[in-house]
Amino acid sequence: MNIRLGNADLARYPFLNEAAEYMSQTYFNLDDLNLPELRHIVERASNRIRNEIIHGKPDYSLERHEVEILTFLVGILIIKAINSDNLTKKHCLCEALRAEKFLVHDLKMQGELANKKLLVFKVFKELLKMDILPSLKYQLMFEVKVTDYLKRSHLFHEQEWKLINRLVHDGRVFLDPDETVRLIRSELANLLFERIGQMNPSHIPTTIREQANILRSILPVAPRRLDHAPSAYPPCINHALDQMAAGENLPHSARVMLATYMLAIGKNIEEIVSLFENAPDYNERISRYQVEHLAGERGSHVRYLVPSCAKLRNDGLCFATSQCEGLINPVQFGRAVKSYSKKVSV
Amino acid sequence: MILTKTGEDLHLLKIAFREFYFNQGNMVEEPSKIQNREFGLMGFDGVMKRHLMFSSLGGLVASLIFETPSDVFASNAQYDFPTLPISEKGWRGAELIFDIDLKDLDMKCIRSHSYASCLSCSSSYVSGSQESCPKCGSNNIAESMLPCDRCVSGLKNEVLKLHRFLTSDIGIRPEMIGTYFSGNNGFHVHVLDESFNDLDSRARADLAAYILGVGILADAIGVTKDTRNDFRIRFPIGGLDHGWRKRISDRLGISVSSQKRLSNLIKDLGGLEQFRRRVAEITRDMGVRIDSQVTTDVHRVFRLPGTLNGKSGLTKILCTDLNSFDPFDESCQLSNREVTVRVTIPKLKLRLKGERFNLNEEFVRVPMFLGVYLISKGLAHAVRLDPGTGRFIVPASTP
Structure with missing residues (x-):
């Protein structure tokens, strides 16, 4: 071309x-x-x-x-x-x-x-080695190869990006302009x-x-972890915290997991919002709104629960270790560790 | 499933397998870039040797004759260093493979041809008829199954369904799909189109979910949640012409011109939640019963085409015409020379290599291919004649 x-x-x-x-x-x-x-x-x-x-x-x-x-x-x-x-x-x-x-x-x-x-x-x-074609059949739709789609779509944890929820035909996935660009x-x-x-x-x-x-002087200090021993966090939360510390762009579902978990173990909104400071797209106002929403202080006033281990597995956010055996929700991890430590100290 | 085999059984199996690799070594298929594959050889003792490498087919076949393994596996992946531990192998892509196994098909006939073998006294009986061994009361039981024609037909239907998904939806040309009978209770479908080789396991999991019909949203066909009216219908831009959207709309009897009909259908079902459940049921029903773990594993070793399956003595073989393919005939490649076995199940009827067998006696002379099949399935033991007494010597089970 x-x-x-x-x-x-x-x-x-x-x-x-x-x-x-x-x-x-x-x-x-x-x-x-x-x-x-x-x-x-x-x-x-x-x-x-x-x-x-x-x-x-x-x-x-x-x-x-x-x-x-x-x-x-x-x-x-x-x-x-x-x-x-x-x-x-x-x-x-x-x-x-x-x-x-x-x-x-x-x-x-x-x-x-x-x-x-x-x-x-x-x-x-040229940049992404990916072919896109305008669809001849559907106006303002674009076609990408199934393989090109699959290589990128798994980065999204939302169910709508799963191949089964896409229009797929003859080795092509049909996307609108926003989705096509979002993919990359x-x-x-x-x-x-x-x-x-x-x-x-x-x-x-x-x-x-x-x-x-000048700019270096306004950089936020390195993100701090909450005053909880890391071993008290389940591996899925530790992984998300590590990702966040590395400045990775965590998917929405991982952020929901992190925030709901921290709420469940009794952390306050301030502490939780500060956790997201290191996110590449961090916006204090939006982060605060979302955490407050999850805490049930805004919107429908429903407090969100921590997603189950099954849901996290499905979303690719589970990094289970042997300590997770028998758990169905990450919040149980902290309790399990606590009761274990109590037993050991006795 | 490890079935207890006697020393005599193992001796017979090894003779049969060695004879096969010696006489029909040309059946063993050379995988592409053989030097980059990891091989695994399973011994008759159930111990698997992995991380092996062969640089030529001749070397592999020579090794099979010499070592006589019960099962031969090769990785679908290609590696820079196939003999090193997984983390150091240097993964260079893996063929996309689907596994369709009888155990996942819920065939109603299975109970009628499943057998339990008692590992304590070596007797066998039709599975499900007794909880414990009717002869010695032991609970130490191993199960095996002799698939029937109905099972094979069910498997073929699933394979054909998979072919349709792969060709019509995923766009793989039919000549780029290799379908193999696994040599026991299933089929392996190999995608030869190399553009799928570099998909990682998460991408393969998404593809497997598509084929299984798992994870559908009602939104995909335009039905979304509405806070006022429970649901709202706005058909997607691409319509309902292809893929899952077409399958679901055909099953529901709707099209983009029948919005009212869809709306009534959702109301009749009891609302959006019930409709979502109905759509999920449809996709699960219409999806292909593949084993998704097999598809998503990019470091797995698969039975090598043209080698014998230690669970049956049948060969993993390419099906050039699936409709006419008869696994009980074409994949049965062992010799016809006669051997004596003691059948542990009374009155056994089966068809193999174009012949029908009606086994009513305990001690029978049968062709090697049938003897190996029965021993591999745990339904018979090899016996030999004592030249002094003229009686059969029945060896004791090996632990």
Whole structure:
């Protein structure tokens, strides 16, 4: 597939190889970032990262392509200079979310602008080695190979992503534009993370280092665990906490498990909300609302129970050990450990 | 199931198996990239040797003649280093394989041809007729089964259902599907399309759930929860033309143009919850009874095609035409020379290698293939004639 990209396309997808080629044609030098003319770019990239740290949200604003490509590049340099795995993951997820919005928009294009879809197909094919085709039968639906779908869908724990709940025919899964792009969000984020890891700039310009130092000072401190001995937590909860500590993007079902469990063992809302601080998409307001909702303090005022071991097994969240034998719900684990310790101490 | 076999039984089985690999070693199928497969050889003592590697088919067959295992397995996975422990093997993908076993089919006829063998006194009787051994009262019982034509027909129906799922839904070309009789009570369906090889076990679990018909949401056919009216119907954009959506809508007798009919149906059933249950029942009923654990395991070893099954003495064999395939004939490859066995079950009728056998006597001369079949199933023991007395020597059971 040979598709010519316009400059506006590079602005939306600055991670494509063509954007790097564009930069090399401009004879850009890293030290140019110290020039006052490019000060606004450095600040723009820095603000974008600040917003990601504080609000956990991507910046969807779109400037002309020169600005966007440089902002993307400077952003990566700042991230590289800060050198925090958790922040890098958060930044990559935000960049992926930003791209996701443009990809969905382009996939929905019709009429004269329908050729924008070709660009999306290029992103899927070149970056993710995945073919997508517009469905000839259903308008605004796209077809992906069953194998491509299965390789990615298991990352989602929601039942609706199970193959059985999809329209499947002749080796193809039919998806709408949002679902098509959603399928690759985490993969795109991982790809960016890998690329940043492999990037080895000759040096970091002074302005970038300054911005990195400022941003480093507002980074949240490493997530703290609750005052509970780790052995008192069941392995599913420990696994989720470890994932969270590593800055991984936990699925919704795992977050529900974690929050309901902590509520069940008597932790307060503050403590639980702070647990999620390290999530790449952390937003204090949303996290608080959701934990309060699970605690029965909002919405239907129904307190949610900890999902059963069977449900967790089904959702791929169970990491049972021999200590879990005979348990049907993770909350029993703490009691079992307590009663065991009591027996031992007697 | 380990059935107690006498030394004489083991001697006869080993002779029969060695003879087979010596004379019909060409039946053993060479797996692709043989040097990257892990092999497992099970001895007649029930001990499995795993993490073996063979670089050629000739070397494998020579080993089978020399060691004479009861069962031969090869990994569906390919590894960089097949002989190392699992974590160090270097997994390079695994063929997608489905297992359909009689035990999962709930066939009504099974009780009538299932047998219990007493491990204490070696007598056998029709399973289910007694809790403990009618002869010695022991509870030390092993069960075995001789599948009947109805069982085979039930298995074939499941395999054909699986073929339809794989071709019509999953898009696998029919020539990329290899169907094998396992040599005992089931079929193995191998997907030869390599694009499925790099699916991990979670992806395979999702595919297995699709084929089993597990995990359906009523939302998939457009019925969702509504806080005001219990439910709401909005058919999905892709309609109900294909896959599970079509199967469910056909069974319910609905289409995208019959929203009212679907609405009445849900009300008649008693509401959304009952409708959800009904849909789940339909998918479970229409799904294929595969063993999902087999499909999702990417480090498993499978019986190698063209080798003998130690539970029956029959061969795992490719079915080129499933409809006309007769497992009791085509997979029976052992020799016809006669051996003497003591049958432990009175009045046994069965068909094997195109012949019908009516076994009414305790001591009978039967062809090797039948003798091995009965001994493997725990329904007979090998005996030999004492040249001095002219009487049969019945060896005691080995522990």
